[in-house]
Amino acid sequence: MSKHQRWSRLLELLAAKGRLEVDETAAELRVSPATVRRDLDELAEQQMLVRTRGGAVAHGVSYELPLRYKSSRRATEKQRIAAAAVELIGEGEVVGLNGGTTTTEVARALALRTAGGRHGGTEATAPMYTVVTNALNIAGELAVRPQIKIVATGGVARPQTYELVGPLAAGVLKEVVLDVAVLGVDGLDPELGLMTHQEEEASISRLFAERAQRVVVVADASKLGRRAFARICGLDRVDIIVTDSTAPADTVARLGDLGIRVLTV
Missing domain, CATH: 1.10.10.10 (Winged helix-like DNA-binding domain superfamily/Winged helix DNA-binding domain)
Incomplete structure (x- = not known):
């Protein structure tokens, strides 16, 4: 080893x-x-x-692994979740992506879709999607995809997650309108809503949710029923939660009772 x-x-x-x-x-x-x-x-x-x-x-209270160490955890589940989430995105839509391992897989799944879509090929064409992100690694991976227009927020980079945070990131998000925000989280509690480990990341993810017409949460089963330090927003802002098939049935039922569609894959 x-x-x-x-x-x-x-x-x-x-x-x-x-x-x-x-x-x-x-x-x-x-x-x-x-x-x-x-x-x-x-x-x-x-x-x-x-x-x-x-x-x-x-x-601290809730431990935050650096992104580079989290990428291999529940990788298969995250890839299935990402593939299902991309099916909820329409061509031509403006998509917001915060940072994290699952949203990184969403970005990769979106890139694969463009490679096989009607714009496949080498000639210049209009972008199939516009992606707004505060994640440096996502922006880097998608920047070479001509069918995806990338808008990266400014901000101060957090080395743990590669996310840009602070007033510069918030300033960009306040000037855009999103069709859909796809959010990764560190915790999802039926009472408290969406949570993450770090308060600056929470405030930026909250802006993603506020600027979007609909919000899709991508979270493997380990995040359901779990709490983290900083609250992003309540579940009233969420339209769909995409999780894996090992999600506890009682939690899925409770979320359904709250009027939230839960898609298990």
Whole structure:
């Protein structure tokens, strides 16, 4: 197992458990305790965890993994969710995408659709979609797609998620109108609504929802019933939630009772 693979696994375990013990973790990863201690020390130096006597704990109330480490978690489910979400987007529409692993998969699915659409080919044509995003990685992936017009907000980049936040990002969003906002979230609670780990990201995602005629939430089953630090908006702003087939039936039923369409894939 490479260092990158160990670090990814360590951060995933920490996100799930909230605390790691060196000996127990070493046995689970099948490496030496010395290797685990060294890895934890290096991750602590990058402020990705807090070292304790005999192990490590996660930062804060709800731990936020950097995007590069989250990309492999529930990847198959996220790809299915993304494919279903793209089917809800009409050609020619203006689409808002916030940052995150699931919305990144939506961007990729949208790119695949344009590659196979009526504008496939090399000649210059009008864009099939306009995508407004505050995510640097999404803008970078879609910028080379001639059938997609990219509008990237300004703002200050957050290294954890590659999202642009702050007044510059808000200023751009206040000047545009979206047909649909596709939002990724860190938590979705039937009472409190949509949530994320960081308050600046929450305020930008809230603007996406406010500027859109309809809002589609893309969230794998692990996000349903979960709470995070910063509230984005209530469920009254949401039209459709796209999740995977392992979503708890009682939560799906409760969301349906609130008048929200839940699409499981």
